[in-house]
Amino acid sequence: MSKPLSIAVAGLGTVGGGLLKLLSDNAEVVAARAGRPITVGAVSARDRNRDRGLPLSSLRWYDDPVALAADPGTDVVVEAIGGSEGPARALVEAALRAGKPVVTANKALLAVHGAQIAELAEARGVPLAFEAAVAGGIPAIKALREGLAANRISRVAGILNGTCNYILTVMREEKREFAEVLAAAQALGYAEADPAFDIDGVDAAHKLAILAALAFGRPVDFSAVHVEGIREVSALDIALAGELGYRIKLLGLAARTPSGISARVHPCMVPVGAPIARVDGVYNAVVAEGDQCGRIMLEGRGAGAGPTASAVAADLIDLARGRVTPVWGAAAGALDAAPAVPMERHVGAYYLRLMVLDRPGVIADVTGILRDHAISMEAMLQRGRAPGEVVPVVLTTHDCEEASMRAALARISALDSVLERPALIRIEPL
Known part of the structure; x- marks a missing residue:
């Protein structure tokens, strides 16, 4: 085998910690598929003394995550900090400027600043990979950018937030109101202490902005996404939807129309017979429609340590093999300038x-x-x-x-x- 691919991981929470565990548990499988071992050489996190269930003493520790970009023994930087600003953005930009490939799970960063970051990656000739940014372990990015590369995509849609899908599922099955189910979801760890990004649709909108950019070959534009959450969905509406033959889901939907690209996140009534209507609990689903492939649907766990780490590792394996694809599927000069269609x-x-x-x-x-x-x-x-x-x-x-x-x-x-x-x-x- 070739020289190991040495990575630096910034952030050792759910995603970063899950990646370290995956690379340890599945080292032989990963090495066989990557053509060489993938090893962790350096890490950064807020708390050096926290027990993460894995030995870290042999790794180079950086209190400042941005300093990982200059670590001389690092081949690839993995950003698992999160957030659209602060150290996450600074690290990604510093790594790209230093000529180091970046793998990130950060949907907020890509949705808000993805156009500029992609331009930087292209200008420096450095790969930027982000399979884990949308739908956890579902290979939605690869499906759109690579598997369906020869198709004209007319629409992409999906259940993109497991917290909302879980809440709506429990409301329907147990005939309970939103506030009660949200509190229970927080107690179980399915919802954050501050759940606003999830229940107000922002998390799903970040992911939809990324999917729309890939599906339609255009720069990412989060500002063009219409966003509504599920706070106003009542148990009565869910029951009445059932009587009418529908189920209520929070969906992200983007489509190419004669006037341009529409992108929206909001509660929807979908027919009970539709495959996506049966995607319940914390599961996610992504639907794409291409002129050659027709309609496809991918379903799976959209979050969690294992699924998200799986997606990060897939990107690392591609980099180890030298497989590189432009960030939005085509070079900046070939991207579409189709206008956004307003919700009205x-x-x-x-x-x-x-x-x-x-x-x-x-x-x-x-x-x-x-x-x-x-x-x-x-x-x-x-x-x-x-x-x-x-x-x-x-x-x-x-x-x-x-x-x-x-x-x-x-x-x-x-x-x-x-x-x-x-x-x-x-x-x-x-």
Whole structure:
């Protein structure tokens, strides 16, 4: 075998610690597939004295992670710190400037600064690999950038956050409300103490921005992603979705349209018969549609030490073998400049739940507003009568433009018979 590939790992939390364990446990398998051993020579983390279950005394320790970029015995730098700014960004940029390949699991960094970092990597002629940044152990990056390289991709979508998928699954199966299930998920370690990035859709949007860049061969553009989370999804909406033949999932969806590229993250109603509707718990799924391959779906664990370390190690094996691909699948000069399509121009079907006073004329008022905005109603669901009481009324629509629906919703919300803010969920026929 050739000379070992010596790596430096910054960050020894879930990802970095998982990688050290994988490279120790599966050393023979990794060496056989890489054509040479992959060894850890240097590390950096915040707490030098913490017991991580692995011997670190023989490794070169750096208190400053950015200093790993200048470590003379390091061939590849692995960034597992996380975050779009601070030492993670500084380390990646310093390593690339020093001519050292970088492997990162940092979706926030790539989503926010990926265009500039990719330009730096290309200018220096240095590989930047990031399989672990999206969907954990699912090889979504390789599938889009390499496996489907000969296809024109029309759409990429997926369940990209296991925390949200777990919460929505438990809400459906146990008929419990969001806040209660979130608290339980935090107690089990499935949700962070501050879960905002997950439940507000930001984590999924970071990943979607990366997938969209790869799918459509364009620079990453996180600012163009429309983002909504799951805080407003209620147990009632989940139950009503079931009656209508749907399940509610937080999806990331990006598509090439005649006007440009649309990218959005929000709760969706998907038909119960759709394969993605059956992806439950902490699992992730990625769907891609190509002109030659048709539709494919990948499913698996989207987070955790083992799956994420597996993805990092796959990148290291590629580097050990000399397999290098441009960051976004093509050189900067060949990337597409298609514009972003604003959310207001989205066209699709909608679920609308209203809490209204049960009195004559309410439905006529609502349907009149929908008619004024050229929105065609597909179905209506109302359970029983309770004159003078508050009752839920559910409407589903045929395809219409988002701007029209938003304008109609503003007028409906102002009706004195509508007592709560209407719930709006988009219907996606995946």
